[in-house]
Amino acid sequence: MSDAAAVASRIRQAYENFLSGITPPEDSVRSVVRESWARSLNRGVDPGEADPDKSSTPTMSESEFTEYRAAHPITAVRPLVQSLMVDAIADSGVVVALTDQVGRLLWVEGETGARDKASHINFVEGSVWSEEVVGTNAPGLALAVDRGVQVVGPEHFSGAVQEWSCAAAPVHDPLTGHVIGVIDVTGGREVAAPFALAAVRSVVAAVERELQSKAVDLADPSTFVETIEGARLTVLTDQGYRWQRAGASSRTLSRRHAEILVLLQAFPEGLNTEQLALKLAEDGIDPVTVRAEISRLRRDLGDDVVGSRPYRLTAELSSDVGDIRARVASGGELESVIDELGRGGLLVESAAPGIVEIFEELREDVRSRVIAEGNVGALRKWTSSIHGRDDLAAWRRLEHRLPVGHPDRAVAGGRIRLLDKRYGL
Structure with a gap:
């Protein structure tokens, strides 16, 4: 058995133990994945399927989605992502996705065969791939922990997705620091290699520099989210x-x-x-x-x-x-x-x-x-x-403010003597 196969086997065993209520050993799976599994389970995500249609995020008609996507700030960097990443993976069998800040897939790019294959797990434009909806996956986990992550095969919470691997990193508004979305690459074993996450991070860094240099005004998330x-x-x-x-x-x-x-x-x-x-x-x-x-x-x-x-x-x-x-x-x-x-x-x-x-x-x-x-x-x-x-200074101030002969002044004097005795002041 190869090293990669042995690692996958160990993670799969840890996953099965976890679903059976057995806490997996700490060295069997990465902590960021184990913690994501726990959150997924606590939220009631079904480990048997990845169903982005179950999202509580309001659904949109086709025309509403088209309008929303066009106005969303991450769409402004799509041409740069295409030139840096999509063109380079045209024939590799993987897809590149751009999401919004809640994990909704706004763009899924790649050759037709790769996108068709991704559609079999509902990884399609308009679907929501947040951790809350489909469990542990790279776009959702990147949003949850606000940093770049890689999720390999059996690390996914949904069994239906465990033949896939993905790497994703959040994109931040350079003016406000808000997360505006995620750049993700999803595919097979080729995405399990360490360079995949490094490549995504490099693209995100270039995108954020581009946003800053052009001073793209993303300052108010009310342009694409209902405000409070x-x-x-x-x-x-x-x-x-x-x-x-x-x-x-x-x-x-x-x-x-x-x-x-x-x-x-x-x-x-x-x-x-x-x-x-x-x-x-x-x-x-x-x-x-x-x-x-x-x-x-x-x-x-x-x-x-x-x-x-x-x-x-x-x-x-x-x-x-x-x-x-x-x-x-x-x-x-x-x-x-x-x-x-x-x-x-x-x-x-x-x-x-x-x-x-x-x-x-x-x-x-x-x-x-x-x-x-x-x-x-x-x-x-x-x-x-x-x-x-028990505030001695306050009791003394009250005694001083009350007129001589007032019954409450005697009460205040008694409390002062008691506190003096109790605390030795």
Whole structure:
């Protein structure tokens, strides 16, 4: 058995074990593939078939697709891709595909026989080859992890595609960093060679340089994706974390997705993968995990919610956390702010370092204003809250602000003595 055949046999065994519920050994298959298998399985992708027609992405009529494809920014680089790659593989039996940012195949290029063969697995213009729809494949995985990847034979999640190999890399808007699509080469054993991915990466680099040199204006993804207007994030309740588009019903968010959105709203300039990883976990998390979470967030909320390089919000977003920060900064009344902080929600429940920092800064801003302004109502509210009940400086300020003989002044004095005794101050 040749080395290549032995590797394929090992991967196929790992794949079969995985589908049987047996965790394959770490050295049996690449981690990027194993993690993609897990995401595919969790999303309910059928390993028996690759059916891009099952995509939740809105379907288009032939005329709508033609119009959409013509207007899509990746179409502007098609002539360059043809000259750099398509012409060179004219008789090789492989196809070159250009996708949009959700994995929809906009162009499938190659000689007629190769395209006909690809059509047998539904690898045709207009079909959606995202990881969420057909499982592990190069175009979908490149979008999921935002980097060039190669998927060889049995590494595909769908058994129907395991006779194929593919290599793909994402194309980024040079002005905004948004992923606008993928360049992919798909074929047989010839695409399993290492040079295939290197060739795709070289073409992508040339394409991105061309886009930059011509200053192609791709800055606003609203030219080819439905944008979000008036989205609202609610995380300071005991009823879960909610996301709502204008005019649509709300959606429940996972804690991790709520954390990401709060962090990106707090850092409008954006966070790169490493920065976001460190703000989500004390020791950081794997960059691939960060990219996978962003991919799932885009899948759940829309592709126009979060941009790339760095990750940042690309949609109008208001939130209850943002409202509180704005009210505190603008000098608004504090009693309702203290009530809202007392509800807890994500700011109390999350252990993510970035969220903890946001909470600590917000709490300290509220406390500083309460003590500095000396408003009796706000001082009472603060000292009766979970955040201020042991705040000695606030109790002393409240005692000072209450008139001599007021019954609450005696209560404040008693609490001051208790805190002095308890903490030895």
